[in-house]
Amino acid sequence: MGIVNNLILALAYLSVVRAAPFSTKRAETFNFNDQTVRGVNLGGWFVLEPWITPSLFERWADGGGVVDEYTLTAALGKQTAQNVLTQHWASFITEPDFQEIASYGLNHVRIPIGYWALEPNPADPYVQGQLPFLDNAIRWARNAGLRVMLDLHGAPGSQNGFDNSGKAGSINWQSGNNVPNTLTAIQNLANRYRGDNDVVTSIELLNEPANWGNNMGLVKKFYYDGWGNVRTTSQTTAVVIHDAFLDPQTYWNGFMDVASGVYEVILDTHIYQIFSREEVAMKPCAHVQAACGAAPRLGGTDKWTIVGEWTGAQTDCARWLNGLGKGARYDGTLPSASSGYYGSCQKKFTGTVNDMLQVDKINLEYFVEAQLDAYEARTGWIFWTWKTETAPEWHFQNLTRAGLIPQPLTSRKHPGQCQTSQCLIPGN
Ligand SMILES: *[C@@H]1O[C@H](CO)[C@@H](O)[C@H](O)[C@H]1NC(C)=O
Numbered sequence: 007m008g009i010v011n012n013l014i015l016a017l018a019y020l021s022v023v024r025a026a027p028f029s030t031k032r033a034e035t036f037n038f039n040d041q042t043v044r045g046v047n048l049g050g051w052f053v054l055e056p057w058i059t060p061s062l063f064e065r066w067a068d069g070g071g072v073v074d075e076y077t078l079t080a081a082l083g084k085q086t087a088q089n090v091l092t093q094h095w096a097s098f099i100t101e102p103d104f105q106e107i108a109s110y111g112l113n114h115v116r117i118p119i120g121y122w123a124l125e126p127n128p129a130d131p132y133v134q135g136q137l138p139f140l141d142n143a144i145r146w147a148r149n150a151g152l153r154v155m156l157d158l159h160g161a162p163g164s165q166n167g168f169d170n171s172g173k174a175g176s177i178n179w180q181s182g183n184n185v186p187n188t189l190t191a192i193q194n195l196a197n198r199y200r201g202d203n204d205v206v207t208s209i210e211l212l213n214e215p216a217n218w219g220n221n222m223g224l225v226k227k228f229y230y231d232g233w234g235n236v237r238t239t240s241q242t243t244a245v246v247i248h249d250a251f252l253d254p255q256t257y258w259n260g261f262m263d264v265a266s267g268v269y270e271v272i273l274d275t276h277i278y279q280i281f282s283r284e285e286v287a288m289k290p291c292a293h294v295q296a297a298c299g300a301a302p303r304l305g306g307t308d309k310w311t312i313v314g315e316w317t318g319a320q321t322d323c324a325r326w327l328n329g330l331g332k333g334a335r336y337d338g339t340l341p342s343a344s345s346g347y348y349g350s351c352q353k354k355f356t357g358t359v360n361d362m363l364q365v366d367k368i369n370l371e372y373f374v375e376a377q378l379d380a381y382e383a384r385t386g387w388i389f390w391t392w393k394t395e396t397a398p399e400w401h402f403q404n405l406t407r408a409g410l411i412p413q414p415l416t417s418r419k420h421p422g423q424c425q426t427s428q429c430l431i432p433g434n
Pocket residue numbers: 357358359360394395396397398401404
């Protein structure tokens with residue numbers, strides 16, 4: 007044992023010495039040029055979403071105004087919120103999750119975190135204590151050979167008004183001191199993990215800032231300022247900027263490109279085909295075609311580009327996906343979009359992967375493989391999300407265990423979907 011270990015150490019030392027003359031200033035442990043990002047999000051862990059962990063919100067299923075982490079912690083009060091959330095952080099994701107993630111050939115986890123963990127505002131109801139668990143996550147990732155993308159998912163004032171920013175409702179991120187406080191949160195995050203560059207390959211400055219309700223000029227300035235903050239701790243950590251739901255090529259090409267003088271920038275685009283009536287109306291083959299259509303859009307960007315969120319779901323049926331207490335466009339139960347009915351949400355509303363309808367399993371298999379084909383055309387992909395309590399089509403772990411997501415990730419039961427305009431799904 008000792009001899010073997012010494013031999014490995016000696017070989018590792020030799021390879022370092024030999025490699026040195028060829029190394030550049032980049033010493034990253036993940037090369038976004040040559041390696042494909044394959045990852046899962048750890049959604050619902052440090053930033054709660056009612057639809058991912060409905061058990062935490064069940065008391066308010068019939069009303070009471072609790073719809074997100076902000077209103078949940080306000081309703082519980084600091085002490086109870088601290089107890090409930092600490093229990094959640096300690097149990098929802100544990101080290102065996104990291105080992106299982108690695109065992110599937112994934113190389114990245116993207117971990118959402120809210121500003122309130124990093125730069126708390128005493129006036130908020132939010133509670134703290136996430137960071138020791140995030141420290142664990144990075145250690146577990148290291149043990150499993152995984153890499154981490156840290157993702158600021160909620161900014162003060164809310165950058166998008168979504169419940170997944172911590173606070174649903176209005177968009178007030180660019181008022182008052184919110185943007186400077188967001189930059190401080192990023193700086194604190196970068197400082198805390200400055201010694202973990204072997205694992206933390208990347209920091210996302212802000213998840214999904216809305217292009218409506220925000221001034222895009224100020225979003226862009228924030229991206230430059232945030233890039234500078236990360237660079238005070240590391241020259242090699244990639245800085246991830248979200249596309250604000252604007253086209254990765256026609257809107258973002260030319261911004262923060264190599265000519266602009268910044269480096270190690272990744273553009274993050276999220277691809278869902280479920281948040282409009284037109285999209286939930288699409289048949290399985292149309293979803294596949296739309297997925298394949300992403301490949302040229304991703305391929306033509308002038309910077310690394312990942313699909314940092316995507317799903318197996320072809321409908322918005324998952325219970326509370328559109329907000330606690332809200333229904334779905336798909337079956338006409340979402341009040342503001344209720345004029346359509348495209349099908350039943352049976353087995354898609356809540357349930358398990360094993361209990362999904364056979365037809366839904368088959369459609370999901372084709373859809374996931376087409377998305378893998380398309381999103382690997384560029385820098386790679388990160389699925390949303392690793393696990394949920396009751397939303398089967400979003401549950402990477404169970405979908406993989408059930409054989410509906412391919413293993414290895416490069417194998418295909420239904421190859422060539424993006425090489426033909428024909429529909430390969432039987433009966434469609
Ligand atoms: C996932 O699998 C676990 C273990 O079999 C099961 O307890 C859980 O209900 C499943 N959840 C979903 C959404 O499939």
